[in-house]
Amino acid sequence: MISPEQAETFAAEWIAAWNSHDLARILSHYAEDFEFSSPFIVQIAGEPSGRLRGHAAVGAYWAAALQRIPDLRFERESVLRGMHSLVIFYRRFDGRRSAEWFEFGADGKVIRSAAQYAD
Template sequence: MIDQAFAHSFANEWIEAWNNHDLEQVLSHYADDFEMHSPVIAQIAGEPSGMLQGKQAVGAYWSQALQLLPDLQFELITVLAGVSSITLYYRGALDRLAAEVFHFGPDGKVVKAFAHYGV
């Protein structure tokens, strides 16, 4: 079970790492072979499935995204906790609303993440 303390700690660390553009700190929250699902992957990384696997592939994609958006800042709106997952609802790039769902393994690292964006 995800408890409130873990959920808020993860959310605050994740948002802070992104706002500092500290890619290594962002990636520290993920398992080595995690899956990232996002419609932006298709746009930036050119992967039509919208899915990348592993820190190396996702790190390269996020590095490219940070270069394209040098002023990127996230504003956390709320944190939602589930059984083995957390959803962060935040304002992201280009002032767009986003919800990201993180599924955690037994070691507390993200094994799958799904990003959703306001249309």
């Protein structure tokens, strides 16, 4: 199981990476071939499945999102932990609540992630 310390450290660094807008720092949390899903992938990347795989594809999507939303900031609310996964609840720059689920590989890098957003 992911320890409370591991969960807190990951959540703090993940939020800080996004708030820095440093794409390399954001991607450093993820395995090279990780899979990411988000409803915004359909709008921003034009991928109808809402899923992208790998640093190149997800990195291009996130770079476009960061460019479209220059004031993007996240504020951590809470973290839930599981065996090989955790969920971060946070508020986005617009005040809306969001959550992201992360599954970790043996090396501690994210292998799958999915974002959910409140309306």
